[in-house]
Amino acid sequence: MRRNARIGAALVCCCAMGVPYACHAEEHAPPLMHAESYAGDEALDVREYWVSEKLDGVRAYWNGTSLVTRAGHRIAAPAWFTSGWPAVPMDGELWGGRGTFERTSGIVRSTGERDLEWRSLTYRVFDLPGEPGTFDERLRRLRALAAGSNGSLRLVEQSQVQDLRELHARLAQVEAQGGEGLMLHRGASLYVAARSNDLLKFKSFDDAEARVVDYAPGHGKYLGMMGALIVERADGTRFKIGSGFTDAQRRNPPPRGSWITYAYNGLTENGLPRFARFRRLREER
Numbered sequence: 001m002r003r004n005a006r007i008g009a010a011l012v013c014c015c016a017m018g019v020p021y022a023c024h025a026e027e028h029a030p031p032l033m034h035a036e037s038y039a040g041d042e043a044l045d046v047r048e049y050w051v052s053e054k055l056d057g058v059r060a061y062w063n064g065t066s067l068v069t070r071a072g073h074r075i076a077a078p079a080w081f082t083s084g085w086p087a088v089p090m091d092g093e094l095w096g097g098r099g100t101f102e103r104t105s106g107i108v109r110s111t112g113e114r115d116l117e118w119r120s121l122t123y124r125v126f127d128l129p130g131e132p133g134t135f136d137e138r139l140r141r142l143r144a145l146a147a148g149s150n151g152s153l154r155l156v157e158q159s160q161v162q163d164l165r166e167l168h169a170r171l172a173q174v175e176a177q178g179g180e181g182l183m184l185h186r187g188a189s190l191y192v193a194a195r196s197n198d199l200l201k202f203k204s205f206d207d208a209e210a211r212v213v214d215y216a217p218g219h220g221k222y223l224g225m226m227g228a229l230i231v232e233r234a235d236g237t238r239f240k241i242g243s244g245f246t247d248a249q250r251r252n253p254p255p256r257g258s259w260i261t262y263a264y265n266g267l268t269e270n271g272l273p274r275f276a277r278f279r280r281l282r283e284e285r
Contacts, residue, residue: 029070030070030072030089031193032059033091033129033191033194033196035195036196036197036201037201037202037203038184038200038201040167040168040171040202044200046161046163046164047160047161047162048188049160049184049185049186050139050158050185050186050187051161051182051183052126052156052157052185053156053157053174053180053181054174054179054181054183054201054202055093055124055156056095057093057094057095057096057101057104057124058093058095058104059091059093059094060108060123061089061090061091061129062092062123064086064087065087066082067082067123075094075108078118080152081118081121081152082152084150086145088128088131088145089128089130090123090125090127090129091126091127091128092123092124093123094121094123094124098177098178098179099178105280105281107121122152122153122154123153123154125142125145125153125155125156126158126185127142128141128145128191129191129193132190134187134189134190135185135186135187135188135189135190135191136187136188139158139187158185167182167202170182171202171204175204181201181203182202182203183200184201184202185198185200186198205265206263206265206273207261207264207279208233208261208262209234209260209262210231210241210259210260210262211232211233211257211258212254212256212258212260213230213232213256214229214230214256216228216230216242218250222250225251226249226250226251226253227242227250228240228241229278231260231262237271239272239276241277243276243278244262244263244278254281258281259281260278260279260280260281260282261280261281262276262277262278263277264276264277
């Protein structure tokens, strides 16, 4: 299979998993808080959490002077985009709207002149890693900072629910509007640079990552194209993913060695993902 022409383009970039990332320098990976998954059961008192939409964008860390990816690669954002931002660490997503991940990722990775396209993005900030207080306290600080910043910096809307029924209704509403799911952040929690139950992602499907190791050829209408990806989980288990692709992605599939995100609905008796389908190429790993 022919790899995407951009993979071999002459770019001034940092590379992760075979995907070029626009950057000026490579820095240390920022200390970020990561979410655990939530199944929507009654073991959780949802009244203790703030709820927001899970944005399908490119996670980015503002170190006070520049934006970097979660792997520490500096993002070449236009100067006007970050003009006037507070000189404090912020955690958020570069977002272009629902269903625009591929386009957003392409803009963020580019080193070319894409000023007009950057105007379609905003930085949706959801936490302050450098603040010592609880999330309740950090959220009050965030609201004040976002209110005094330019239009490219927006606060992720946070609200609370009273019970599981309201939480499930909120999830159904977001997914019906094309959103990916919800995030739950415990109000009394501190910012901890680790995976934590104080930060939860809640979706109607599971997702995970796997590495592309090979391709299965297409048949019928997909003759001459990729029919399925042969992927490998971190535990060494291999399986095929044959759905979720556009025709363009079948003609030009993710390169071998790259990591993808796939969705699935539980596991089979053999421990394989049920109804696995392609979601996207990981923007970095």
